Amino acid sequence: MANRIPRVPVREQDPKVRAHNFEEVCYGYNMEEAMLEASRCLHCKNPRCVTACPVGVKIPDFIERIVAGDIAGAAAKIAEDSSLPAVCGRVCPQETQCEGSCVLGVKFEPVSIGKLERFVADNAPAAEKVAAPKGGHKVAIIGSGPAGLACASDLAKAGCDVTIFEALHKAGGVLEYGIPEFRLPKEKVLKRELDSVRALGVKIETDVIVGRTVSIDDLMDKEGFEAVFVGTGAGLPKFMGIPGENLNGVFSANEFLTRNNLMKAFLDDYRTPIHAGRKVCVVGGGNVAMDAARTALRLGADTTIVYRRTEVELPARKEEVHHAKEEGIEFSMLTNPIEILGDEKGWVRALRCVRMELGEPDASGRRSPVPVPGSEFEIETETVIMALGTSPNPLISRTTPGLEVTKRGGLVADEAGATTRPGIFAGGDAVTGAATVILAMGAGRKAAAAIKDYLKI
Amino acid sequence: MLNPTICKMVVEAPRVAAAALPGQFLIVRTDEKGERIPLTISDYDRERGTVTIVIQPIGASTRLMVDAYSAGDSFADVVGPLGNASDFVHMSEEELKGRSYIFIGGGLGTAPVYPQVKWLHEHGVPVDVIVGARTKDLLIYEEELSSACDNLYMCTDDGSYGFKGVGTAQLEALVAEGKKYTNAVAIGPMIMMKFSTLTCKKLNIPIMVSMNTLMVDGTGMCGACRLSVGGVTKFACVDGPEFDGYLVDFDEAMRRSAQYKAEEGLANGK
Numbered sequence: 252m253a254n255r256i257p258r259v260p261v262r263e264q265d266p267k268v269r270a271h272n273f274e275e276v277c278y279g280y281n282m283e284e285a286m287l288e289a290s291r292c293l294h295c296k297n298p299r300c301v302t303a304c305p306v307g308v309k310i311p312d313f314i315e316r317i318v319a320g321d322i323a324g325a326a327a328k329i330a331e332d333s334s335l336p337a338v339c340g341r342v343c344p345q346e347t348q349c350e351g352s353c354v355l356g357v358k359f360e361p362v363s364i365g366k367l368e369r370f371v372a373d374n375a376p377a378a379e380k381v382a383a384p385k386g387g388h389k390v391a392i393i394g395s396g397p398a399g400l401a402c403a404s405d406l407a408k409a410g411c412d413v414t415i416f417e418a419l420h421k422a423g424g425v426l427e428y429g430i431p432e433f434r435l436p437k438e439k440v441l442k443r444e445l446d447s448v449r450a451l452g453v454k455i456e457t458d459v460i461v462g463r464t465v466s467i468d469d470l471m472d473k474e475g476f477e478a479v480f481v482g483t484g485a486g487l488p489k490f491m492g493i494p495g496e497n498l499n500g501v502f503s504a505n506e507f508l509t510r511n512n513l514m515k516a517f518l519d520d521y522r523t524p525i526h527a528g529r530k531v532c533v534v535g536g537g538n539v540a541m542d543a544a545r546t547a548l549r550l551g552a553d554t555t556i557v558y559r560r561t562e563v564e565l566p567a568r569k570e571e572v573h574h575a576k577e578e579g580i581e582f583s584m585l586t587n588p589i590e591i592l593g594d595e596k597g598w599v600r601a602l603r604c605v606r607m608e609l610g611e612p613d614a615s616g617r618r619s620p621v622p623v624p625g626s627e628f629e630i631e632t633e634t635v636i637m638a639l640g641t642s643p644n645p646l647i648s649r650t651t652p653g654l655e656v657t658k659r660g661g662l663v664a665d666e667a668g669a670t671t672r673p674g675i676f677a678g679g680d681a682v683t684g685a686a687t688v689i690l691a692m693g694a695g696r697k698a699a700a701a702i703k704d705y706l707k708i
Numbered sequence: 709m710l711n712p713t714i715c716k717m718v719v720e721a722p723r724v725a726a727a728a729l730p731g732q733f734l735i736v737r738t739d740e741k742g743e744r745i746p747l748t749i750s751d752y753d754r755e756r757g758t759v760t761i762v763i764q765p766i767g768a769s770t771r772l773m774v775d776a777y778s779a780g781d782s783f784a785d786v787v788g789p790l791g792n793a794s795d796f797v798h799m800s801e802e803e804l805k806g807r808s809y810i811f812i813g814g815g816l817g818t819a820p821v822y823p824q825v826k827w828l829h830e831h832g833v834p835v836d837v838i839v840g841a842r843t844k845d846l847l848i849y850e851e852e853l854s855s856a857c858d859n860l861y862m863c864t865d866d867g868s869y870g871f872k873g874v875g876t877a878q879l880e881a882l883v884a885e886g887k888k889y890t891n892a893v894a895i896g897p898m899i900m901m902k903f904s905t906l907t908c909k910k911l912n913i914p915i916m917v918s919m920n921t922l923m924v925d926g927t928g929m930c931g932a933c934r935l936s937v938g939g940v941t942k943f944a945c946v947d948g949p950e951f952d953g954y955l956v957d958f959d960e961a962m963r964r965s966a967q968y969k970a971e972e973g974l975a976n977g978k
Contacts, residue, residue: 418787418925418927419925419927420737420744420784420785420787428925428929457785458785458786458787459723459787460787460788460790460927463727463788463789463790463927464723464724464727464787464788464789465723465726465727485929486928486929487928487929487931487943487946488929488930488931490931490941496941497934497935497936497941497960497964499963499964499966499967500967502931502932503930503931503932505929505930505931506924506930506931506932509924509925509929509930510924513925514743514744514924515741520741521741522741522742522743522768522769522772523743524968524971525971526967526968526970526971596963597960597963641929644927644928644929644946645928645946646927646928646946
């Protein structure tokens with residue numbers, strides 16, 4: 252019986268060692284391990300894992316090819332639905348999606364779908380270059396993050412002439428500036444994924460800020476783009492609105508991570524400055540909070556995560572929480588900052604917090620935290636990193652007439668990604684606010700389908 | 709070189725030149741390992757596809773820019789234009805009518821004054837300019853500005869050229885002589901913009917200042933450029949860079965600007 256085989260554990264870098272380097276934490280499966288793990292799949296007739304995947308990867312089908320030892324075949328199967336398997340295998344919240352729906356998980360442990368996807372992506376031969384389609388419909392994609400890449404791939408496969416415009420100097424969006432090297436190696440993994448998107452004929456133009464360098468209307472009227480997809484991702488970092496947030500030593504997680512990841516502050520020969528200090532508090536409980544905390548730790552700081560609910564409610568992937576703990580990060584749960592205290596020179600000295608307890612469930616069904624009166628206390632710290640999500644970037648909406656935004660500033664888009672202007676589509680964090688890589692990819696794919704309809708392909 | 713420490717560069721960047729407006733800035737990354745350096749645009753030529761930037765070596769990256777790059781070289785990246793254009797660019801003729809401007813440019817900040825002054829002058833708005841520096845050798849843009857404004861006043865702290873004293877003293881002197889200005893704009897070191905604002909408050913002239921804060925991406929993502937304006941947190945890159953001087957918390961902005969000084973010191977030694 253296949254399900255008698257326990258889930259094959261994955262080899263990882265020793266927590267004590269990796270707490271001091273930026274090399275990848277997880278080594279991934281080798282062929283033997285992958286084939287054994289793949290043999291656990293029950294090949295359900297009605298696979299719930301596929302339904303639970305935002306891009307609908309045909310999971311049992313690719314796993315079947317691993318069992319047969321056909322890695323190239325498995326990769327081709329995944330590529331039908333996902334353009335970033337090496338990324339998704341590493342950063343998707345599998346426990347709430349594919350693996351969370353795996354039938355094996357009811358009685359035993361679910362198939363390690365994420366690790367298998369990663370194995371396939373890392374070991375498949377590089378994609379063959381396809382000649383850029385000539386005379387296809389011209390489509391502009393704004394932003395080279397997960398939403399834009401997924402949308403671009405699907406459109407290129409449909410014969411469109413696709414150009415991605417990226418504001419930063421490197422492509423990848425959050426995969427480049429946000430997710431750290433130890434979770435998603437840039438050269439080994441991300442570059443390869445971007446190369447395979449380029450191999451489909453997609454052009455990527457960096458250093459172009461749509462809304463500043465060029466407007467959407469210019470792209471459509473003067474440069475001949477027939478449709479535009481806006482996948483500009485996260486926007487302005489959110490702060491708590493408590494006293495002391497503009498003290499020196501208070502950073503948004505976006506700034507801290509961008510300095511370290513995009514600008515490579517952790518490497519000696521790069522000139523980017525970064526400030527962690529001896530003691531860092533990270534406020535928030537999502538993946539970004541975990542990434543910021545584990546980065547600070549690797550830069551040599553004692554690091555504490557401050558979160559107002561309990562560990563059960565932490566929105567981060569379970570694996571990240573587990574890794575963070577192994578590495579020695581402290582978790583101060585049911586703790587809410589109320590003020591950041593500074594020294595006489597205006598630098599952070601301490602974080603003043605209040606203890607919380609869980610009260611009645613709110614509209615979302617989550618028990619909302621309420622402060623415990625009289626429980627204020629201080630945590631000594633040199634640096635405070637706010638990882639509270641982002642609010643949408645106003646650049647595109649302000650410079651594109653007719654593009655409506657919601658009360659929260661996100662672009663108004665329907666289920667398929669159509670905005671309030673014909674020919675302009677949107678998806679990912681720019682629409683929903685901060686979410687995950689895979690949800691952004693799902694939105695990119697839906698928009699690609701809508702763009703194909705719009706262009707009558 | 710415009711003077712012993714300030715260097716002017718004309719950079720080929722057609723997309724940036726085509727879109728640039730007075731008041732905006734751009735970001736340069738010299739090479740793969742460099743920082744993203746925000747610099748105010750000092751001029752643009754849409755036909756030739758060039759933008760002009762003026763640099764003074766302060767940190768490791770600007771030092772490298774001046775020392776290691778000369779005519780004909782390329783930077784790894786030039787991105788922009790960033791930030792909003794000066795408010796008057798979007799005003800109607802009606803709104804501009806009756807306005808008369810005084811600009812105060814301090815040191816390096818004199819260069820980005822130029823496109824604004826030129827724009828106003830071309831649109832028939834009366835505009836005077838005060839340029840200040842410590843000493844004669846450090847004054848820049850005299851020739852360019854003299855043909856782009858109505859009256860140009862050069863000042864040096866040590867009296868080696870023009871008016872002896874700081875720009876704000878020159879402004880007070882002009883107003884005492886009977887000059888009337890409806891609007892002021894100051895661009896220069898934060899301390900100079902702070903004092904320009906104090907002087908303008910005294911003289912009851914509204915003033916805009918261009919906040920050259922720390923920045924990483926410059927597109928509204930990192931929040932490094934945040935500052936308090938009227939008690940509200942704003943982002944210089946998407947909300948600015950120009951703000952109402954009366955509302956800016958300059959002391960906080962100056963403190964925040966020094967945030968990476970210790971690390972910068974290390975980079976300088978690298």
